[in-house]
Amino acid sequence: MNKLLFAGIGVASVACFIACNQGQSNTNKQANTTPDAVAANVDTTANPKDDFFDYANGGWIKRNPIPSEYSSWGIGNLVQEELYKRLRIINEKAAENPSDPISKKIAAFWKSGMDSVRLNAAGIEPITGTLKEIDAVSNVQQLAQLASQLNVTAGGTCDISIGQDAKNSDAIMVQLGQGGLGLPNRDYYFNTDDRTTKIRQAYPGHVAKMLAFTGMDTATAQKAAASIVQLETLLAKSSRKLEALRDPEANYHKMPVAQLNKIAGNIDWAGFIKQQGISKFADTVIVGQPEFYTALSGAIKSQPLDTWKNYLKWIVIANAASQLSDTIANTQFAFYGKLLRGQDQQKPRWKRVLDAEEGAMGEALGQLFVKEFFNATAKKRYENLVEEIRAALKNRIEHLEWMSDSTKQKALYKLSKISKKVGYPDKWKDFSAMDIKDQSYYQNVVAAKHWWQNYEINKLGKPVDRSEWDMTPQTYNAYYNPSNNEIVLPAGIFTVPGKRDEELDDAVVYGYAGASTIGHEITHGFDDEGRQFDAAGNLKNWWTKEDIKKFNDRADVMVRQFNSYVVVDSLHINGKATLGENIADLGGILLGWEAFKKTEQYQKNEKIAGYTPAERYFMGYALGWLSHTKKESLARQVLTDVHSPAKFRVNGPFSDVDAFYEVYGLQPGNGMYRADSARVRIW
Known part of the structure; x- marks a missing residue:
């Protein structure tokens, strides 16, 4: 995300x-004259049965070091x-x-x-006016008023957004979430591993350096920085962990503003929201993490006014630094x-x-x-591929042994209602x-x-515009939106660099685009979060109790699998936090494979560049995650990202795919082998 x-x-x-x-x-x-899209990346010294990521991508990685600015x-x-x-x-x-x-x-x-x-x-001149406004604050009421205004341009103590009501997707609501932290998330304030500790220890010094640009002398800046970090640590204690933020039901608290005043009474919430420019339709709000706002309210009373003023200066210069x-x-x-x-x-x-x-x-x-840079022929190819992937998931749902017929029918209905946006x-x-x-x-x-x-x-106060895109055509991204029950696939999403679309064989396309993008996004509608939304995009249970338990039992197998992977130092993947993305990766691979088996290329089984169509399918999927990352960034990703690092987005789900075992002949003792009973079986 x-x-x-x-x-x-x-x-x-x-x-x-x-x-x-x-x-x-x-x-x-x-x-x-350009090299084959997948064969050119292979490291022939690696064994695909032990580490398919290194096998499929290792040759390219060895030849392409990470540039200094990345x-x-x-x-x-x-x-x-x-x-x-x-x-x-x-x-x-x-x-x-x-x-x-x-x-x-x-x-x-x-x-x-x-x-x-x-x-x-x-x-510093562009922000001097704002800094003077902060200096002029003399009481808590003025502080809250200015903090609300700054929330628009500099961020601040909390996250205020406008979005669809998770339980009524036809309504747009004001929504409040936790925020206010200068470090990536709450774990950076408390984790004790060496890498995170080093970052936390360096943080006050950095804040002091930035505050010095606002005119503070060194001693004053250092003292201010210490108080700011203490304040942020207080807020972090009442901030939810990454995995806890992924539970849509637990992060949904709809309430009148008057109730918010009871939870966090040291803030005039009607006035705070009005300062955001929201003058109507905001008598009721959705609060994600009420305990954070209770802590924020307490900190407003317990922390000195000067600490808050210095905190505002810090967020202003931190957010403006690049300009x-x-x-x-x-x-x-x-x-x-x-x-x-x-x-x-x-x-x-x-x-x-x-x-x-x-x-x-x-x-x-x-x-x-x-x-x-985007033509109608390519657009049509991938619109058709979406429908092939949809048909593959329909077939898999119909043949699920663990799901009851009543839940199946609702799942099939939701699948039929998923809308697609391709290109722009x-x-x-x-x-x-x-x-x-x-x-x-x-x-x-x-x-x-x-x-x-x-x-x-x-x-x-207006009808939801379901035609709107939250990404631009040139964005290197795609998404599933549960409130609209839609997949959105921007224009550039499908091409391999250096290759025109018509040069790519189906095996590569079905792995690279069909599995890792289209199948992945469709499966998000049925992952541990997405499955909680119905066909109309509402957070509403449509499962039997028995089916929920069966789903969760199968998902727990995946949590345990990914918890076991060590990424860097002693840091393991957080299987619970990454569960939705891991389910989507596995689902995408299975759906892409099922669709690919119906193609002429698969049935002819002729080699290209020395590889069979089946091999090229799995290599095509691995191509989508062709990359390597510095240890510092890997450590940050483990703590802050709901996506597993690239290597594990290939090796992890492939270890659960029976077809991968058949194509590459995996046996006990191979590095990627998992016993049949230990493989994840969901969709």
């Missing part, structure tokens, strides 16, 4: 992966590099000749972000990039500006992108009111945040 780049009002999106190299007609000669490197990066180049051309053309309203905004954003001379000369001078941005990167992720240096400025622009108005870029939206967002113009980079980013704030607020 990914979060939107901007704080304040937002929506959540579920992540997988994407690619893009469609619709080009001038690469035939090059394509005919913490990992793989197929996603290769695709993203193509995206960067194409989007840069779009921006540079817009800057040279901004001929329409969209290109004018793109040009203004691009120029403001690329003007490093202006940024370095301004230094300020190189000195400030580099200081922020030294902690969050180098120490937390293992990056040796920052991406070049032009890539960072494109990343920010994607979050600000990526769909505006997408309108220009799809005109050049039918209706584009209108960015005309976004105030992007010739002003500072910081001001342009803030203008985009305010636009998104208003965009989300305007949904309140």
